[in-house]
Amino acid sequence: MKNKTLxxxxxxxxxxxxxxxxxxxxxxxxxxxxxxxxxxxxxxKLKNWQKSDHKQWTIALNYPQxxxxxxxxxxxALDNLYVALGKNxxxxxxxxxxxxxxxxxxxRQLENNAELTPASLYLIDHMGLxxxxxxxxxxxxxxxxxxxxxxxxxKKLLNYARSS
Numbered sequence: 001m002k003n004k005t006l007x008x009x010x011x012x013x014x015x016x017x018x019x020x021x022x023x024x025x026x027x028x029x030x031x032x033x034x035x036x037x038x039x040x041x042x043x044x045k046l047k048n049w050q051k052s053d054h055k056q057w058t059i060a061l062n063y064p065q066x067x068x069x070x071x072x073x074x075x076x077a078l079d080n081l082y083v084a085l086g087k088n089x090x091x092x093x094x095x096x097x098x099x100x101x102x103x104x105x106x107x108r109q110l111e112n113n114a115e116l117t118p119a120s121l122y123l124i125d126h127m128g129l130x131x132x133x134x135x136x137x138x139x140x141x142x143x144x145x146x147x148x149x150x151x152x153x154x155k156k157l158l159n160y161a162r163s164s
Contacts, residue, residue, distance in 0.1 A: 037150060059122070071118065132153060
């Protein structure tokens, strides 16, 4: 009786381990991710982020001095993104990294980060860590799709934060 109980216990421990090993070796695990943006290849944390009060998530536009036409288009898109947030506007901050020559509707302007791609939109957490990048596309339709992806990712992140 004791041997039978012990063998059932060992089988219950070893079978899941063997199945997990097979799943890894035979690549049964999907490699696709559900996010629309691109993860950065290296960790970038913005300087002086903690000195000012930030909301849960921040959408940032990298606006260096050399960038004109594409950054202006993205700045207009930033206005539209803010409106599209709807009820989540109170949880999301809008920031321009660099000095915008265009008038902005009270978006915060912080110093430019040379490591970030010009005219790209970024999703930044409350600690100043740049999480996802949404690169600027020259074709307006592709650019709009990237912005819709940003909204989709942001709503998913806000939903996860509410549930935890």
